[in-house]
Amino acid sequence: MPRLLPGAISPALMTSTDAMPILPSKHLLGIDGLSPVHIVALLDLAETYVVQGRAADKKTALLRGRTLINLFFEASTRTQSSFELAGKRLGADVMNMSVRTSSVSKGETLLDTAATLNAMRPDILVVRHQDAGAAELLSRKLDCSVINAGDGAHEHPTQALLDALTIRRHRGSFEGLIVAICGDVLHSRVARANIRLLSMMGAQVRLVAPRTLLPAQADRFGVEIYTDMRDGLAGADIVMMLRLQLERMAGAFVPSTREYFRFYGLDRDKLKHAKPGALVMHPGPMNRGVEIASDIADDVQISLISEQVEMGVAIRMAILDALSQVLA
Amino acid sequence: MKRRIAFRSARLVDPASGLDVKGGLLVENGRIADIGPRLFNDAEPNDPEVIDCRGLVLAPGLIDARVFTGEPGAEHRESLESASAAAAAGGVTSMIVMPNTNPMIDEPSLVDFILRRAAATAKVRVLPTAALTKGLLGETMTEIGLLKEAGAVAFTDGDRSVANARVLRRALAYAATFDALVLAHAEDPELVKGASATEGEFATRLGLPAAPAIAEAMIVERDIRLVELTGARVHFAQISTRASLEAIAGAKARGLPVTCGAAAHHLTLNELDVGPYYTFRKVSPPLRSEADRVAMVEGVASGVIDLIVSSHEPQGADTKRQPYASAAAGTVGLETLLPAALTLVHDGGASLSQVLATMTVAPARIFRLPTGSLAIGAPADLVLLDENEPFVVEADKLRSRSRNTAFEGRKFQGRARMTFIGGECVFDAR
Numbered sequence: 001m002p003r004l005l006p007g008a009i010s011p012a013l014m015t016s017t018d019a020m021p022i023l024p025s026k027h028l029l030g031i032d033g034l035s036p037v038h039i040v041a042l043l044d045l046a047e048t049y050v051v052q053g054r055a056a057d058k059k060t061a062l063l064r065g066r067t068l069i070n071l072f073f074e075a076s077t078r079t080q081s082s083f084e085l086a087g088k089r090l091g092a093d094v095m096n097m098s099v100r101t102s103s104v105s106k107g108e109t110l111l112d113t114a115a116t117l118n119a120m121r122p123d124i125l126v127v128r129h130q131d132a133g134a135a136e137l138l139s140r141k142l143d144c145s146v147i148n149a150g151d152g153a154h155e156h157p158t159q160a161l162l163d164a165l166t167i168r169r170h171r172g173s174f175e176g177l178i179v180a181i182c183g184d185v186l187h188s189r190v191a192r193a194n195i196r197l198l199s200m201m202g203a204q205v206r207l208v209a210p211r212t213l214l215p216a217q218a219d220r221f222g223v224e225i226y227t228d229m230r231d232g233l234a235g236a237d238i239v240m241m242l243r244l245q246l247e248r249m250a251g252a253f254v255p256s257t258r259e260y261f262r263f264y265g266l267d268r269d270k271l272k273h274a275k276p277g278a279l280v281m282h283p284g285p286m287n288r289g290v291e292i293a294s295d296i297a298d299d300v301q302i303s304l305i306s307e308q309v310e311m312g313v314a315i316r317m318a319i320l321d322a323l324s325q326v327l328a
Numbered sequence: 329m330k331r332r333i334a335f336r337s338a339r340l341v342d343p344a345s346g347l348d349v350k351g352g353l354l355v356e357n358g359r360i361a362d363i364g365p366r367l368f369n370d371a372e373p374n375d376p377e378v379i380d381c382r383g384l385v386l387a388p389g390l391i392d393a394r395v396f397t398g399e400p401g402a403e404h405r406e407s408l409e410s411a412s413a414a415a416a417a418g419g420v421t422s423m424i425v426m427p428n429t430n431p432m433i434d435e436p437s438l439v440d441f442i443l444r445r446a447a448a449t450a451k452v453r454v455l456p457t458a459a460l461t462k463g464l465l466g467e468t469m470t471e472i473g474l475l476k477e478a479g480a481v482a483f484t485d486g487d488r489s490v491a492n493a494r495v496l497r498r499a500l501a502y503a504a505t506f507d508a509l510v511l512a513h514a515e516d517p518e519l520v521k522g523a524s525a526t527e528g529e530f531a532t533r534l535g536l537p538a539a540p541a542i543a544e545a546m547i548v549e550r551d552i553r554l555v556e557l558t559g560a561r562v563h564f565a566q567i568s569t570r571a572s573l574e575a576i577a578g579a580k581a582r583g584l585p586v587t588c589g590a591a592a593h594h595l596t597l598n599e600l601d602v603g604p605y606y607t608f609r610k611v612s613p614p615l616r617s618e619a620d621r622v623a624m625v626e627g628v629a630s631g632v633i634d635l636i637v638s639s640h641e642p643q644g645a646d647t648k649r650q651p652y653a654s655a656a657a658g659t660v661g662l663e664t665l666l667p668a669a670l671t672l673v674h675d676g677g678a679s680l681s682q683v684l685a686t687m688t689v690a691p692a693r694i695f696r697l698p699t700g701s702l703a704i705g706a707p708a709d710l711v712l713l714d715e716n717e718p719f720v721v722e723a724d725k726l727r728s729r730s731r732n733t734a735f736e737g738r739k740f741q742g743r744a745r746m747t748f749i750g751g752e753c754v755f756d757a758r
Contacts, residue, residue, distance in 0.1 A: 211501040211558065227505045252468065253498060259471040 022322035027139045027146045030155035031196040039201065043165050046311070046318035052089070053314055063092035063324055066123040070096045071113075072149070073129045078284055078309055079149050079158070083126045086316035090324075092124070110134060111141055118142050123327060124320065127151075145323045153187050158319060159283055160193035162312040164201065166304050167238055169311070170279055174201035180232050180274070182208040183242030183264060183291050186215050186253070190283045191242055195221050208232030210264065212253045229263065229270050236274040241266050241282045241291050257290045267293040271302075279304050331377075332356050333751055336368035338381035338712070342388060343685035344692075344701035353386060355708040358750035363702055381712055384745060387684050388700050389421025389452075389709035391691040392665055393589055394511075394565050394637035396486070396658070397423075398729075399445060400438075401430025406642035406729045408442070411662065412450035414640075414728040416755035418663040419711035419744030422453040422699060423640075424691070427464070428486035434459035434470045436478035443479050451754040452747075453709070455695065457482045460499050460510060466490045469499040473506050481695050484511035484565065487612055487641075487657075489547050491517045493554065500560035509695065511565045512551050514572060515613055519543035524653050526614045530599050537653055541620065544613055545571035552579045555586055563694055564588035566639055568613050570623035577632045587694050589635035589686075590624045592661055592668035593734050597621070601734075605652040609734045611639070612657035625677040628686060634694060636686040638665040642730030659734035663726055667740035670715055674741050680715060712746040712758075719743060 022041045024033065031039075052058055068087040072080050080096065087094040097117075108116075110129070117125065124145045127135050132152030139146040150156045164174070171177055179198050185191045185207050198205050205223040207214060219225055226232030233239060244260060254260045261267075266280065280296055280303050288294045297303055333355040340363060341348050352367030353360060368378075392415065398405035408425075415423050425442065427433035433442060439456050446454030458480035462468050472483055483503055489512070490496040503510050523539035525531035531538035548564060552575060555562050567573060567588050579586040591611070599615045609615060627633035641658025648655050661668075669687065672678040692700025699709045721738045723731040747755035 210505040212498050212505070254502070255462075255469045255471040259474050263473050 021325050023319075023326055026323060026326045028157055028319055028323065029135050029139060029146065029148045031157050031160050031193050031200070032155070034157075036200055039161070039164065039197065042161060042315065042318050042322060043168055045321060046161075046165050046314045049314040049317040050311070052317070053310065058089050059091065060089070061091040062321060063087065063090040066092040066324065067121070068092045068094045068124045068126065068320070069117060069120075069122045070094065071117065071125055071127045072097070073099045073127075073134075074150070076128055076149070078312060079128065082309070082312040083147075083149065083316050085313050086320055087124075089313075090317055090320055092320070110137065114138050114141050118144070124323060145327055147319065147323070150189050153189050154192060156189040156193045158312070158316055159190050160197040161319070162308060162315040163194055163240070163281060163283075164197055165311045165315050166281065166308050170304070171237065174198060174203040177203040177238060178206065178236045178275070179203050179238040179240060180206045180208050180236040181240045181242065182229065182232065182266065184213045184244050184248060184253070185209050185218065185242065186213045187245065187248065188242050194240065195223055199223070206232050206236065208264070210254060230273045233270055233273040236278055239266060239271065239274055239278055239280045241280065243283065243285065244287060244291050257287075261290055265289070265291055265293060266296055268296065271296060278302070281305065281308060283308070330356050331358075331751065332361075333377040333379065333708075334368055335379045335381055335386055335710075337383060338386035339383060340702060341385050341681060341684055342702035343681045344388070344689035344703065346681070347702065348681055350383070353702065353710075355748075355751040358708055358752070360702055360704055360706050360708050363704060379712075379746070385680070385713045385715055387711050387713065388688040388702055389711050389747060389749065390419050390666060390687040391422040391424070391695070391697065391700055392420045392638050392640065392662060392687070393424045393635050393691045393695065394426065394591070394639045395423040395662065396426045396428060396641040398642060399429065400441070404729070405644050407449070408446050408454055409449040409451075410727065410729040411640070411642075412446075412452045412454065414660070414662040414726065415452045416747045417727050417744065417757075419666045419713055419747050420452060420662055421709035421711065421747060421749050422455055422697065423662070424455045424457060424481060424695065426484065426486040427457055427459045432459050432464050433457070433480075434462050434464070436471065436474045439475055439478040439480050452749055453699070455481045455697070457484050457511060459483070460485050460503075461490060461495065464488055466492055466495055468495070469502050472503055472508050476506055476508055481697075482509040482511050482563070485513065487513055489513050489515055489517055493550060496551070497554050497558060500554050500558040500562070504558050504560040507561070509561045509563060511563050512547070514544045514547040514551065514564055514567060516543040516546050519546070520613075524610055524614060524655075524657070525602065526599050526616050528599070528617060530602070534602070534605065541569045541616060542571060544569050545575055548572045548575045552576070552584065552586060555579070555584050559585070561585040563634075566591045566594065566613070566637060567633070568594040568616050568624065569620045573623050573627045573632055580632065587634040588632070589637045590627065590633045591637055591639040592665050593639070593659055594621065595624050595628065595636065596668050596671050597734060602652075607648050607650065607652055607655035608659060608732050608736060610652060610655050610657050611659055611734065614657075625672055628672060629678045629682065634686065634690045636665070636669045636683070638662050640728075642728055643732045644730055648732050658732065660726065660728045660730055660732055661734075662728060664721060664733060664735045664740070666711075666713065667719075667721075667743045668735065670742035671740065673715065708748055708751040710748040711744050713742065713744050715742040717742060
């Protein structure tokens with residue numbers, strides 16, 4: 001099982017000088033802090049886990065004896081189960097802390113929860129929190145590795161990496177790719193993480209949204225801004241749709257779901273402005289008929305949505321693998 | 329067969345091109361086909377329809393950018409049909425109607441309703457605006473994209489300001505997404521609550537509940553900041569104070585997409601005209617000091633004020649025959665818009681071309697309409713007006729279904745004599 005950069009030697013033979021861990025730190029808090037070398041290495045490593053995930057025997061003992069805690073302050077289906085599966089397939093003991101049934105719902109502060117968890121001596125903590133910076137705060141207070149599984153509207157590095165893995169498997173590289181990220185960019189950590197990663201890897205990122213859903217000075221990210229979806233999709237290789245949160249549909253940011261779908265929902269008519277053969281992605285869960293038409297979401301010729309989920313498990317296995325090297 | 333109408337011996341005034349010359353104009357199939365000083369000068373044109381203008385002014389039909397009707401919901405006060413008859417008699421060929429009806433125009437299907445009713449019943453062009461917030465409640469934005477597609481020319485809560493700056497910020501940002509025009513009403517709702525006059529000596533003597541004039545400029549200044557933030561195109565539907573004028577002049581100097589209008593009554597009446605609790609002169613915002621009225625006239629002359637509007641607002645005896653504080657605000661104005669505006673010309677406050685520009689080319693530019701000029705190819709929406717004819721306003725001769733005019737008994741000079749929509753005569757007083 002390759003666990004290192006191609007060409008690197010196995011841990012047993014490594015000396016301190018030629019050690020080249022895949023990740024620069026024991027924490028994965030964001031795409032910020034990674035370089036293209038790290039990203040390529042992670043994607044390469046993840047490819048091996050794609051193979052493993054498709055094999056009959058999906059399990060190894062790489063993380064045997066390690067404890068992974070999923071601490072999710074926000075509801076999540078795919079990210080949490082993806083980490084759970086990734087940990088289990090690598091042999092770790094995985095515990096899911098759901099906030100609803102924990103002391104947090106009794107008023108415990110984040111840092112008190114952290115101290116309690118720290119005392120249980122986990123090796124890896126996967127955290128999702130509604131506040132930007134929560135993962136970073138925990139990383140400073142805990143002894144274990146912290147993986148950011150989404151903090152407010154700030155970062156979601158594992159999502160960006162799984163998206164990158166999915167894109168690379170279809171397009172080979174990122175250089176010169178036009179990726180249109182469409183929808184609620186303002187509140188989206190997925191968008192921010194993807195902008196950072198894709199720009200770093202040489203893709204041209206576009207943001208397409210009504211002005212109410214565009215963050216201030218988004219142009220400083222080196223992206224192109226569009227408020228008309230047809231313009232924004234023109235010539236795009238990848239169309240990445242974002243989820244519009246239910247509470248944002250009823251008039252605060254957009255007037256109604258029917259208007260949103262009319263102007264910003266991905267349908268055949270809008271998609272035909274993209275490059276022929278353009279591929280469609282969505283981090284899930286989808287609002288059919290709001291940001292995406294069902295016939296596109298379900299079209300296996302153009303929709304990568306299911307594949308994104310599969311790549312999610314693979315990239316998270318690669319991340320756990322890489323972190324375990326730093327932990328050792 | 330082409331339908332041709334020849335206008336000869338007119339004084340052609342087209343503020344869009346700066347034209348002011350004696351000459352003729354040819355209409356073919358509803359559009360202006362030719363215009364010029366030598367047209368039809370020497371001989372009778374060989375056309376079946378010839379209108380000898382006898383030196384009167386032939387100008388683009390007027391666009392009144394602020395009209396309230398009672399349709400749907402209060403047709404006893406005014407229907408689109410009765411308002412359009414008043415408009416035609418006033419030389420107004422396009423009415424931009426406000427969404428403050430019952431139900432309010434906050435749904436694409438209601439915009440469609442207005443357009444269909446207008447097509448079926450109205451003599452002049454009716455351009456609907458739609459609500460900026462649902463139910464005009466100032467809480468959630470309307471479907472600006474769908475409403476614009478349905479035909480709404482602008483978005484406004486009509487006679488209400490959006491009090492919540494967060495709601496307005498998002499509505500403006502959303503409107504900017506669709507390059508939609510927003511019409512702002514500038515009165516701080518809390519400051520003017522219950523008030524029926526401008527705070528000052530006169531209101532104090534009458535004992536009227538009053539609000540300070542700054543209630544207007546405060547909102548103008550706030551909204552200008554939000555324009556700067558969001559990039560939305562905002563038109564202040566009617567301003568009435570010098571402070572507002574200066575704020576808008578400053579915003580324009582900074583290149584912001586801001587324009588404004590003033591109501592004919594704020595250019596011609598001041599707070600003293602309320603006299604002995606004369607409720608027909610209760611308007612919103614209320615009549616102002618003479619200094620503010622003079623500022624409005626200066627604003628027209630300097631061009632800071634882009635539009636003169638009637639703020640036509642029909643009210644019935646039920647709402648106007650009340651003690652002043654309880655009476656509804658509003659005056660009808662479609663038929664007196666042009667005469668009141670011409671007061672500025674006769675008083676030397678502004679030129680005829682300047683005054684006509686505020687009701688033709690300026691609203692056409694702001695609302696992006698194909699009308700408002702005498703350009704060849706433009707729709708033949710025309711008014712033939714006698715700018716000097718004296719007359720006295722008599723409420724019971726108005727065509728509007730409501731007679732609540734602030735100008736009852738007022739002597740004016742100049743009014744419309746004939747009105748044409750797409751070459752069709754809809755009013756003829758010759």
